[in-house]
Amino acid sequence: MADQEAAPSAQTWTHRWTFVLAAAGSAIGLGNLWKFPYITGINGGGAFVLVYLVCIALVGIPIMMAETALGRHGRHSPINSMRELARESGASRWWGMVGWMGAFTGFLILSFYSVVAGWAIAYTLEMFAGVFQGMTPAEVGGNFESLLGDPVKLTIWHTVFMVMTGVVIARGIHKGLESSVRIMMPALFVLLLAVLGYSVVESGHFMEGVNFMFAFNPEDLSWDAVLAAMGHAFFTLSLGMCTIMAYGAYMPKKASISRTVGSVVVLDTFIALVAGLAIFPLVFANNMEPGGGPGLLFVTLTSAFANLPGGQIFGGIFFLLVVLAALSSSISLVEPTVAWVIERFPVSRAAATSVYCALVWLFGLGTVLSFNEWSGESAQIFGMTFFEFIDYLTANITLPLGGLLIAVFAGWTMKRSYIYKELNLSLGAFNLWRAMCRVIAPICVVVIFYFSTIEEPLMELLGMAGQ
Numbered sequence: 048m049a050d051q052e053a054a055p056s057a058q059t060w061t062h063r064w065t066f067v068l069a070a071a072g073s074a075i076g077l078g079n080l081w082k083f084p085y086i087t088g089i090n091g092g093g094a095f096v097l098v099y100l101v102c103i104a105l106v107g108i109p110i111m112m113a114e115t116a117l118g119r120h121g122r123h124s125p126i127n128s129m130r131e132l133a134r135e136s137g138a139s140r141w142w143g144m145v146g147w148m149g150a151f152t153g154f155l156i157l158s159f160y161s162v163v164a165g166w167a168i169a170y171t172l173e174m175f176a177g178v179f180q181g182m183t184p185a186e187v188g189g190n191f192e193s194l195l196g197d198p199v200k201l202t203i204w205h206t207v208f209m210v211m212t213g214v215v216i217a218r219g220i221h222k223g224l225e226s227s228v229r230i231m232m233p234a235l236f237v238l239l240l241a242v243l244g245y246s247v248v249e250s251g252h253f254m255e256g257v258n259f260m261f262a263f264n265p266e267d268l269s270w271d272a273v274l275a276a277m278g279h280a281f282f283t284l285s286l287g288m289c290t291i292m293a294y295g296a297y298m299p300k301k302a303s304i305s306r307t308v309g310s311v312v313v314l315d316t317f318i319a320l321v322a323g324l325a326i327f328p329l330v331f332a333n334n335m336e337p338g339g340g341p342g343l344l345f346v347t348l349t350s351a352f353a354n355l356p357g358g359q360i361f362g363g364i365f366f367l368l369v370v371l372a373a374l375s376s377s378i379s380l381v382e383p384t385v386a387w388v389i390e391r392f393p394v395s396r397a398a399a400t401s402v403y404c405a406l407v408w409l410f411g412l413g414t415v416l417s418f419n420e421w422s423g424e425s426a427q428i429f430g431m432t433f434f435e436f437i438d439y440l441t442a443n444i445t446l447p448l449g450g451l452l453i454a455v456f457a458g459w460t461m462k463r464s465y466i467y468k469e470l471n472l473s474l475g476a477f478n479l480w481r482a483m484c485r486v487i488a489p490i491c492v493v494v495i496f497y498f499s500t501i502e503e504p505l506m507e508l509l510g511m512a513g514q
């Protein structure tokens with residue numbers, strides 16, 4: 048009965064800094080290294096980056112503090128914590144739905160995340176093996192297309208990544224999660240700085256990269272881009288799906304939430320910006336376009352590495368970095384649900400992990416097929432492939448919605464004294480945080496939702512009708 052692993056609520060991280068490492072490991076991932084550069088490229092650079100930073104400050108920080116505090120106060124898996132917290136404050140049991148929605152979102156995200164991480168595994172090996180050396184951009188593009196066009200290859204790499212994720216989770220909070228982030232996060236940092244140094248020295252176009260990322264051109268902004276920036280703020284900070292809540296449950300009571308959350312946000316934002324600053328100059332050095340979409344890393348950047356001295360090694364290092372970052376995030380997508388399963392049912396962590404990972408793996412085949420068998424129009428959902436649809440649905444809808452509910456719960460529903468005690472801020476700072484959760488963050492989310500999903504499509508429709 049007294050099985051430690053069967054009671055996640057009884058466990059805490061061994062060190063105060065482990066929460067920072069684990070939460071930063073969750074936050075820093077494909078979102079920073081793969082998605083942020085390509086959506087910045089698609090959305091024209093500087094203006095998008097600015098909106099993203101504003102969303103991090105106004106929406107991301109208060110919600111991350113709320114999630115951590117709810118997790119630490121609840122001390123259970125998110126599904127049970129939310130239900131308990133609602134009961135404790137005399138609110139409806141329906142708040143438990145926030146936990147369920149989070150579990151559902153995590154499942155969806157992991158299903159495509161693993162496929163993309165699989166590309167990075169393939170590329171790490173190919174880079175180090177020198178496959179790309181001297182290839183023209185067209186040849187590199189052809190290589191990527193042939194990977195995407197081959198469901199068997201994609202499935203193999205997707206499987207490898209899911210197994211890696213499952214092994215870490217099955218080993219438990221201390222031996223699995225903690226030990227892996229302790230090695231992976233510092234390694235990631237060093238590798239990224241090496242790639243940045245390489246880009247500064249070798250590309251010869253560093254300032255062009257800086258300009259692209261920070262020059263503000265308001266005409267580049269559409270409501271769609273604003274929605275993408277907000278969605279990305281949630282995605283990159285792992286907010287809105289109770290991951291941070293699950294990690295918060297293992298946080299020692301003494302640790303300061305504002306300080307730890309501050310460190311996580313700074314690290315995550317820093318890594319995204321550094322990744323952009325490492326990648327864009329290399330793209331410009333090769334006279335290529337930054338707006339290439341999801342292939343930015345795998346075609347544009349890879350072509351750059353293919354033709355620069357030392358590209359084989361630094362390219363390999365770069366993709367290894369992507370794999371590590373992806374792994375420290377994927378484990379955080381699994382943990383909330385596995386924690387709930389072992390709380391709820393008399394099963395071992397290993398069994399829960401295996402079944403869960405197998406189901407995600409199966410669903411992930413939808414993403415695998417999106418690039419080949421299901422790439423045609425007949426298989427599209429709202430004009431998107433299966434993969435694009437799942438990505439859009441999670442990043443732009445369920446994460447912001449989950450975050451909105453968490454902010455409303457922490458700001459309006461939960462008893463003030465509980466959350467006040469958890470956050471342990473000065474009264475002024477607490478009131479500021481509460482105003483952000485009660486008013487600012489919800490307004491931002493609702494306004495952006497409204498304009499991007501109702502107003503803008505409506506205007507387009509009317510515009511078209513008027514022609």
Ligand code: PHE
Pocket residue numbers: 073074075076077078079156281282283284285286288290376377379380
């Ligand atoms: N934050 C991760 C990234 O940027 C993705 C993620 C989202 C992880 C939600 C956990 C929860 O890659």
